[in-house]
Amino acid sequence: MAIFELIYQFMNNFSFLILSAVGLAIIFGMMGIINLAHGEFIMLGAYITTLATASGVPLPLAILLAAAGVGVFGLIVDRLIINRLYGRTLDSVVVTWGISMILSQGILIIFGPSLEGSSTPLGSISIAGATYSTYRILLFFIAIVMLGIIYWLFMHTKFGLYSRATMQKHDIANTMGINTNKMYSLTFMLGAALAGLTGGLYAPTMAVSPTFGSAFLMPSFVTVIVGGANPLIGTSLSGGVLGVVNSILDILWGTFYGRLGLLVVAIIVIRLLPLGFSGLVEKKLMRGRGI
Template sequence: MEIDFLVTVLLSSLSSAAILLIAAMGLAVVFGLMGVINLAHSEFLMMGAYAALTITKAGVPYLLSIPIAVAITMAIGAVVEILIISRLYGRLFDTMLATWGLSMVLLQLAVLLFGTATPSINLPQFNISIGDYQLAGYPLILIGVAVIMLILIYLLMTKTTYGMQARASIQEPEMAQAIGIESSRVNTFTFALGCGLAGFAGAVLLPIIPATPSMGMAFAVKSFLAVVVAGPVALTGTALTAIGLGGGASITASLLTSVAGEVFFFIITAVLLWRYPMGISAKWRRKL
């Protein structure tokens, strides 16, 4: 095989893994850290995309629209946590039903507001040449975005007062309240953070994936499986599974067919869950 082809396949697989990691990071926070299954995750991703699209079309630079979209989805996530999720902690099945219902409401609301068309922000696209091969430049930028995103979230959760309070509120809520931590407020922010990360994913993926009401469904299943396979070490475990599953599926698709890539993803996921039912990180010493 030509070295140019191998480099092209490697970079393409890394960009696919980065996209999966960006899409899954919100779930890693909400499900991996809080134990809440948010079946409306894909709709928060969709809301982030539509928010960035609407703001950009209003004349705001695209890069500035991204933090605004994150703020909007975080605000909506905080409202959802206060009105719905906070009443259902410890009731996993009820939480799933509630967020499933919320996802249908948000999906239909998006259809009513925006229709089913696929508008785009028409950002200038560029390609990178590697010998006789070319790769779209923006997906490669997302590799760096994913790395920075992972580092910042890891530092937030491990090196800040909020991070320690968040983990205490989730792991030992009664003890956290006894030492003065306002668990309800911390949990609200943590859930909002997860929703904001989903909104961030929708906003940064907008240049390569047009906004549609169902756009998040393309990532929801794979993101959820990546987080489940990762296990209790939510952040570093999800990063590893995103690279292994997303990157491996991309390599398989490049060498064979896109269908083979999808088959690879789900077969390897099934094998890992059979081999490690509690996740691949169940016996790791690292806790985040």
């Protein structure tokens, strides 16, 4: 039973960390923008999903609408505000914090302190006398599939090629005819859409309120910091390692110590691996190629 509980906790924590962090990791890794409004983008996705399902839209379609809606909103924010912050990492912290405050307070004024949500779908399954949420197990596989799709997008498409070129050498990519400002806008839109998708996926599992995104912000930043600049390698590795740590501490001592363990691991990794897991992997690959 303890084994099943550990596996379930790992699947739950891994999917939470990956889905929370991947949009933030793409924006930070590709653009160098620290998006403190990431939690509010997730919150917007939860609100769109909840309002859509209350109007009779099926949950899967409502989640896709949330991703698309927040993605379009992210594109608008980028064109109006973020595009003036390219290369200004510290300034982006202040500006996106202001955006987060505007969004959370605006939602509070419009919809009030909470929104009536729907129950978690798909019921539960029983294994060895214990019950586990089928929907949360499904979220684990959704996180795996999403990582695969993002890998394909960045490694096997023209958009991915241009994005990686822009990330590695902005000036050279620009001189080669790549519209780097357009790539940044599309990247921010993609990161926002993934945040909206996360909010939509978790809307049926949590109370939907203007502070909905705050539960995701700290774990997502820890995952990105531990993972490093590469949003593909780093996020996957940090999600796996932190998922194991969080799961073990959750079972032994509870949720509080699980979250505390994430911070301790982040401090240790930053001290030993300043570039995160992705920096370590890339260094090993370069040594293997004799570079």
